[in-house]
Amino acid sequence: MSSKHIVVIPGDGIGAEITAEALRVSQSAAKKCGFSFTHESKQAGGAAIDAYGVPLPEDTIEACRKADGVLLGAVGGPKWDNVAPELRAEKAILGLRKSLGLYANLRPIKVFPALAAQSPLKPEIVSEVDILIVRELNGGIYYGARQEAVIVNEVEQAWDREGYSRPEIERILRLACRSAIGRKGKVTSVDKANVLATSRLWRKVANEVAADFTQVEINHMYVDNCAMQLVLNPGSFDVLVTGNLFGDILSDEAAVLSGSIGLLPSASLGDGTGLYEPIHGSAPDIAGLGLANPLGTILSAAMMFRYSLGSEQVAAMIEAAVDQVLADGYRTPDIYQQGLTKVSTEEMGQQVINRLK
Numbered sequence: 345m346s347s348k349h350i351v352v353i354p355g356d357g358i359g360a361e362i363t364a365e366a367l368r369v370s371q372s373a374a375k376k377c378g379f380s381f382t383h384e385s386k387q388a389g390g391a392a393i394d395a396y397g398v399p400l401p402e403d404t405i406e407a408c409r410k411a412d413g414v415l416l417g418a419v420g421g422p423k424w425d426n427v428a429p430e431l432r433a434e435k436a437i438l439g440l441r442k443s444l445g446l447y448a449n450l451r452p453i454k455v456f457p458a459l460a461a462q463s464p465l466k467p468e469i470v471s472e473v474d475i476l477i478v479r480e481l482n483g484g485i486y487y488g489a490r491q492e493a494v495i496v497n498e499v500e501q502a503w504d505r506e507g508y509s510r511p512e513i514e515r516i517l518r519l520a521c522r523s524a525i526g527r528k529g530k531v532t533s534v535d536k537a538n539v540l541a542t543s544r545l546w547r548k549v550a551n552e553v554a555a556d557f558t559q560v561e562i563n564h565m566y567v568d569n570c571a572m573q574l575v576l577n578p579g580s581f582d583v584l585v586t587g588n589l590f591g592d593i594l595s596d597e598a599a600v601l602s603g604s605i606g607l608l609p610s611a612s613l614g615d616g617t618g619l620y621e622p623i624h625g626s627a628p629d630i631a632g633l634g635l636a637n638p639l640g641t642i643l644s645a646a647m648m649f650r651y652s653l654g655s656e657q658v659a660a661m662i663e664a665a666v667d668q669v670l671a672d673g674y675r676t677p678d679i680y681q682q683g684l685t686k687v688s689t690e691e692m693g694q695q696v697i698n699r700l701k
């Protein structure tokens with residue numbers, strides 16, 4: 345029997361509620377498959393600021409480095425919005441991504457068949473939505489030098505630097521092209537090459553990398569047009585690869601196609617431990633009320649079994665149970681419609697467990 349070890353970081357806001365359900369589902373599914381894993385909880389974000397005065401304690405980083413996988417809820421919230429920029433709760437997630445070398449963030453976007461009727465899309469295109477967003481996660485403007493507001497010549501100003509190097513672009517494009525093989529074989533590389541120097545380098549390197557993948561068709565799209573095409577024509581995308589900031593924004597937009605941001609998982613991969621988290625934040629407006637949708641976190645756990653723990657069987661079991669729970673009409677408030685069964689965060693977790701087989 346294999347034995348793996350994971351770190352669970354609940355974080356802030358709804359983080360504790362959603363990771364608790366993802367852990368329960370993971371334990372139950374693993375047990376059914378004869379797969380064994382252990383876990384420990386660590387703090388990051390606002391919770392760590394309160395406990396240790398820093399958003400990302402060294403002890404958390406070390407535990408994550410040694411683990412086979414990390415499951416994270418979300419960090420941040422208004423309570424910690426007025427701290428010094430270097431102490432912000434969000435620094436925890438950026439620090440973890442950097443410390444673990446997580447350069448690729450995979451965000452699959454689909455419409456669950458049971459939710460198709462609720463999608464804002466026309467019925468004839470709903471079933472065509474199957475997009476893998478590949479977001480570069482270790483570079484770009486998120487990690488460039490920045491200057492907080494200063495007065496220069498009596499004018500207040502601030503700046504953030506966007507930079508990308510050839511190796512950073514190359515490795516994410518290679519991953520995107522590899523991901524397209526076995527899918528529809530299409531990569532859309534999204535940039536703003538009509539304005540940004542970083543995007544022009546991105547486009548040049550993307551073409552060079554794509555030339556090594558004869559099975560893959562690459563096309564380029566400006567990010568503003570992409571924002572529109574995601575809504576108008578989402579079936580035209582297969583793998584969408586883009587930089588850190590554009591990927592952040594486009595994935596929240598694409599979440600609307602699925603019906604709720606609470607449904608969407610992600611995997612952050614690099615050379616070391618993988619990190620798995622829903623794409624949404626700590627949702628302070630609904631924290632502690634049992635209203636949060638845990639399915640994005642539960643599906644992130646499934647991705648953890650697939651990519652880091654080596655059990656496709658557990659991953660597939662969890663995903664099938666989530667499909668079934670939606671087909672059976674269970675809904676947290678974010679996806680509720682009249683006539684269906686409204687459930688809390690914990691009840692949703694239990695209904696998934698009831699359908700693991």
Ligand SMILES: NC(=O)c1ccc[n+]([C@@H]2O[C@H](COP(=O)([O-])OP(=O)(O)OC[C@H]3O[C@@H](n4cnc5c(N)ncnc54)[C@H](O)[C@@H]3O)[C@@H](O)[C@H]2O)c1
Pocket residue numbers: 358417418419420421422434437605606607621622623624625626627628629630635636637638640678
């Ligand atoms: N990876 C992360 O840790 C992460 C990601 C995004 C935002 N954040 C942080 O979270 C805090 C709140 O950010 P925000 O309000 O802009 O974004 P958010 O994603 O937390 O919330 C946006 C909206 O979506 C809803 N929502 C989010 N997750 C949901 C779920 N599982 N079920 C039901 N509804 C859900 C919220 O109630 C809210 O109305 C900020 O501090 C932000 O920096 C953290």
Ligand SMILES: CC(C)[C@H](C(=O)O)[C@@H](O)C(=O)O
Pocket residue numbers: 420434437438592623625
């Ligand atoms: C919390 C924030 C730093 C983070 C990001 O921008 O990457 C979040 O929005 C996400 O999508 O994971």
Ligand SMILES: [Mg+2]
Pocket residue numbers: 592593596623
């Ligand atoms: Mg985001």
